[in-house]
Amino acid sequence: MILSADQSAFRLWCKPMDIASTSANQISTDDLMIVNAARVLGTLAAAGKAACFVGIGLPSTAANLARHLYSPEPVLIYESGCIGSKPTRLPLSIGDGELADTSDSVVSVPEIFSYWLQAGRIDVGFLGGAQLDKFGNINSTVIGSYEKPKTRLPGAGGAPEIAATAGQVIVIMRQTKRAFVDRCDFRTSFGFGDGPGHRERLGLRGGGPKIVITDLGVLEPDPETCELVQTQMHLGVTAEQCVENTGWKLRIAENVITTEAVTDREVNALRELQSAT
Amino acid sequence: MAEILSLKEAIARYVKDGSTIAMEGFTHLIPHAAGHEIIRQSRRNLHAIRMTPDMVYDQLIGAGCVSKLTFSWGGNPGVGSLHRFRDAVENNWPHQIEIEEHSHAGMAARYVAGASGLPFGVLRGYVGTDLVEQTSSIKTISCPFTDEALTAVPAINPDVSIIHAQRADREGNVQIWGLLGVQRESVLAAKASIVTVEEIVDKLTPVSGGVVIPSWVVSAVCLVSNGAHPSYASGYSERDNSFYKSWDDIAKDRESFVEWVKNHILGTTDFDSFSRSVGISALV
Numbered sequence: 001m002i003l004s005a006d007q008s009a010f011r012l013w014c015k016p017m018d019i020a021s022t023s024a025n026q027i028s029t030d031d032l033m034i035v036n037a038a039r040v041l042g043t044l045a046a047a048g049k050a051a052c053f054v055g056i057g058l059p060s061t062a063a064n065l066a067r068h069l070y071s072p073e074p075v076l077i078y079e080s081g082c083i084g085s086k087p088t089r090l091p092l093s094i095g096d097g098e099l100a101d102t103s104d105s106v107v108s109v110p111e112i113f114s115y116w117l118q119a120g121r122i123d124v125g126f127l128g129g130a131q132l133d134k135f136g137n138i139n140s141t142v143i144g145s146y147e148k149p150k151t152r153l154p155g156a157g158g159a160p161e162i163a164a165t166a167g168q169v170i171v172i173m174r175q176t177k178r179a180f181v182d183r184c185d186f187r188t189s190f191g192f193g194d195g196p197g198h199r200e201r202l203g204l205r206g207g208g209p210k211i212v213i214t215d216l217g218v219l220e221p222d223p224e225t226c227e228l229v230q231t232q233m234h235l236g237v238t239a240e241q242c243v244e245n246t247g248w249k250l251r252i253a254e255n256v257i258t259t260e261a262v263t264d265r266e267v268n269a270l271r272e273l274q275s276a277t
Numbered sequence: 278m279a280e281i282l283s284l285k286e287a288i289a290r291y292v293k294d295g296s297t298i299a300m301e302g303f304t305h306l307i308p309h310a311a312g313h314e315i316i317r318q319s320r321r322n323l324h325a326i327r328m329t330p331d332m333v334y335d336q337l338i339g340a341g342c343v344s345k346l347t348f349s350w351g352g353n354p355g356v357g358s359l360h361r362f363r364d365a366v367e368n369n370w371p372h373q374i375e376i377e378e379h380s381h382a383g384m385a386a387r388y389v390a391g392a393s394g395l396p397f398g399v400l401r402g403y404v405g406t407d408l409v410e411q412t413s414s415i416k417t418i419s420c421p422f423t424d425e426a427l428t429a430v431p432a433i434n435p436d437v438s439i440i441h442a443q444r445a446d447r448e449g450n451v452q453i454w455g456l457l458g459v460q461r462e463s464v465l466a467a468k469a470s471i472v473t474v475e476e477i478v479d480k481l482t483p484v485s486g487g488v489v490i491p492s493w494v495v496s497a498v499c500l501v502s503n504g505a506h507p508s509y510a511s512g513y514s515e516r517d518n519s520f521y522k523s524w525d526d527i528a529k530d531r532e533s534f535v536e537w538v539k540n541h542i543l544g545t546t547d548f549d550s551f552s553r554s555v556g557i558s559a560l561v
Binding site (some may be wrong): 114160161188189200 | 303304349350352356359366367379407408411425456459462486
């Protein structure tokens, strides 16, 4: 079954908005990914799912943007032990002093992974990686073989347990043939494994990857097959483009929708955040 | 009771060729000065353990001190690759290193087990990942009460753990605050421990969110002001993000790395002289 746009979660935040008068060429693909992720977080926070485990880079920017745009705002949790961080500028690392200084609570690393993540207190986890496969599994370990890697990547960090345990996972990655692969060279973080039922068989408690935000649009898992399907495309992006930039035989949802343009409010808040950094 | 020693003496006494060492610090309070001193003293065949081996482990690996690395994330946070780490794993330069790879949650559980005097830690982790096949120190066990399948990881008990902290008193009681990472666990898990500090004071005054590691579980305290640089010590300095960015270029190629180590670490006598040679000043 192909997911219809009406059934998909992101439909919620595709409500009419003030369209930005800013001309489109001022919005980079990074900006689009950040704004889209912030919209998802805003929707989740409104639904009472606010606790968000954030990594550095686009996820951190998106989460901080969401904090500025939405009320209730998401609660930002960093693996360095910061709970409820409210940074005024964007951190370079997950351990920047700004994150600790502005948080509600600072806990040790064993505590953040056991009391907070493992115990099921995280609603949303953000992940990215070098490779993503059609079932939402992620590789951040090696390209090539493990013994003789072509490229040695940083490795797992907190990702495997975030992928297993968070209420749901949002993936942010650029959609390219190299990155969106039929099968990952290494399975660092478990998505839907080999397909339907695999998470349940392993007893994983979290909901898995519910949304993949890319520079071309959004993919979501087909609820029956668990395969990632293109359900949204950014303005000007074609279905052919999405297919060409995906390493598996990508399906486009019947009612694929076009991303709402970035609003003035969104772009202004983002620029303000970036200029404070 | 901890002895107040020079860093040079502490490293000479506690870090030997073939030692298992842990130098923890989760972005904050990374013991860079101690890492440099290990390079200066040309230690070899170290089993280096760290959740987040970043710049200082890149330096140790590139300088040929490390024969085995146990870790969970090896990158330059916010910047990119650790080039010396990659060169060692991908091309065996300067020599082959063995790796034992875990996740953060697993490493944290291993330190807690080590600090608790238990043989292993238990977590819900690694399930469905390929790490299970690659890392022999990840095993599945059954809960004796519920039969639930859980993951066991062995305790970490380093020969020596090295951390940086804000301050100590003259008895060697160590005070640390801000992001605590896994530093306290790493000290309590180790057979010996070295703590470098920003300052040594007559009396420790309480700080919100701070912990004190009592003198009698610490082997040596060494005064090294700004000794975490380019990492930082909350209340004393800020993270030098530009230094982390510039490391990318230095470490990218072997020659520039070797030259940098020769000029700034091997060619200097201690952390003060290193700081002068690279042009940083303490931000106290």
